[in-house]
Amino acid sequence: MAKKPVRVTVTGAAGQIGYAMLYRIASGAMLGPDQPVILQMLELPLEKPQQALKGCMMELEDCAFPLLADMVGTGDPKVAFKDADYALLVGARPRGPGMERKDLLSANAQIFTEQGKAMNEVASRDIRVIVVGNPANTNCYIAMKSAPDLPKANFTSMMRLDHNRAVYHLAAKVGKTVNDVEKMVVWGNHSPTMYPDIRFATIAGQPASKLVDEAWYRNEYIPMIGKRGATVIEARGLSSAASAANAAITHMRDWALGTNGKWVTMGLPSDGSYGIPEDILYGVPVTCTPGKYERVKGLEIDAFSREKMDATLKELLEEQAAVKDLVG
Numbered sequence: 001m002a003k004k005p006v007r008v009t010v011t012g013a014a015g016q017i018g019y020a021m022l023y024r025i026a027s028g029a030m031l032g033p034d035q036p037v038i039l040q041m042l043e044l045p046l047e048k049p050q051q052a053l054k055g056c057m058m059e060l061e062d063c064a065f066p067l068l069a070d071m072v073g074t075g076d077p078k079v080a081f082k083d084a085d086y087a088l089l090v091g092a093r094p095r096g097p098g099m100e101r102k103d104l105l106s107a108n109a110q111i112f113t114e115q116g117k118a119m120n121e122v123a124s125r126d127i128r129v130i131v132v133g134n135p136a137n138t139n140c141y142i143a144m145k146s147a148p149d150l151p152k153a154n155f156t157s158m159m160r161l162d163h164n165r166a167v168y169h170l171a172a173k174v175g176k177t178v179n180d181v182e183k184m185v186v187w188g189n190h191s192p193t194m195y196p197d198i199r200f201a202t203i204a205g206q207p208a209s210k211l212v213d214e215a216w217y218r219n220e221y222i223p224m225i226g227k228r229g230a231t232v233i234e235a236r237g238l239s240s241a242a243s244a245a246n247a248a249i250t251h252m253r254d255w256a257l258g259t260n261g262k263w264v265t266m267g268l269p270s271d272g273s274y275g276i277p278e279d280i281l282y283g284v285p286v287t288c289t290p291g292k293y294e295r296v297k298g299l300e301i302d303a304f305s306r307e308k309m310d311a312t313l314k315e316l317l318e319e320q321a322a323v324k325d326l327v328g
């Protein structure tokens, strides 16, 4: 029997990431080739973005996707999140050259308070949320705190782009492919303080730390992964869109359908493990079974890692303090 359609909300749907994302979700790339979806798309309630959203919806019609059961385009969060089963919170102001992601904090905090409240009121009680809009970890924290009736564990922030970058550049360094890399971890914040940790990683079954030079790893690789977003902005004049959309889709796909034991990185509200205070949205390794993620627990944290993990935590605590008044 055909599956019942599920409702997927995308905010900032007519922006660059939205445009790279909608058609893949409607094609089944996120929830599988037998799962019909209803797309509920939110854009700013202003003429230009609403007009652009209409254009996106025309193109969705013209794709004639068999899995697209229905669609809604709106400027009202309560319409966009109504009964939503999945939400991809993309809509936010992106940074330009010379800005850090945390410079966007106050501009975007309001958005995530409003959207958290709307989800609290009208979304499915089991909604699964990924926050992409920057600063993603803290925006997710704000949305989660603004939705006290929904399970905290269902709020996640996107660290998958960092994870994918870390996997690709490690594989490339030793002349292997991404398929050869297992057990990558990117701890912490989606910012230059993030800590790509290769201590558990293997490349074609060999320990990664034995295959690459430690000085390269510490002095080149870690900062390069942390600054990759800025490097793309410099080159494109715009922030990553295709790779960000791809990361969000694979984050949700893995959560919905499982990873078959493979480790991926998700920003999760901390449960206190690894010395991260509860509720802070922090990148950690997980495995997923359909509909459920499970943290990889009990990893040993050495002195170098502790220092790196504490530095990215410190930044998250500062971001959290800066939005304290909004969150209450």
Ligand SMILES: NC(=O)c1ccc[n+]([C@@H]2O[C@H](COP(=O)([O-])OP(=O)(O)OC[C@H]3O[C@@H](n4cnc5c(N)ncnc54)[C@H](O)[C@@H]3O)[C@@H](O)[C@H]2O)c1
Residues within 6 Å of the ligand: 011, 012, 013, 014, 015, 016, 017, 018, 042, 043, 044, 049, 090, 091, 092, 093, 094, 095, 111, 131, 132, 133, 134, 135, 136, 158, 159, 161, 162, 190, 239, 240, 241, 244
């Ligand atoms: N977490 C990550 O790894 C990652 C990666 C890339 C980009 N980003 C972030 O994603 C966000 C979106 O990037 P983009 O390149 O698509 O930007 P964009 O400017 O092209 O699109 C953003 C869209 O959001 C809309 N929008 C703004 N406020 C909104 C609101 N309150 N409700 C609904 N829609 C709203 C805008 O009208 C616009 O169409 C930015 O914050 C960017 O920094 C995050």
Ligand SMILES: O=C(O)C[C@H](O)C(=O)O
Residues within 6 Å of the ligand: 094, 095, 101, 134, 161, 228, 229, 230, 232, 233, 239, 240, 244
């Ligand atoms: O760096 C940015 O501002 C965009 C995004 O967060 C990225 O990492 O590509």
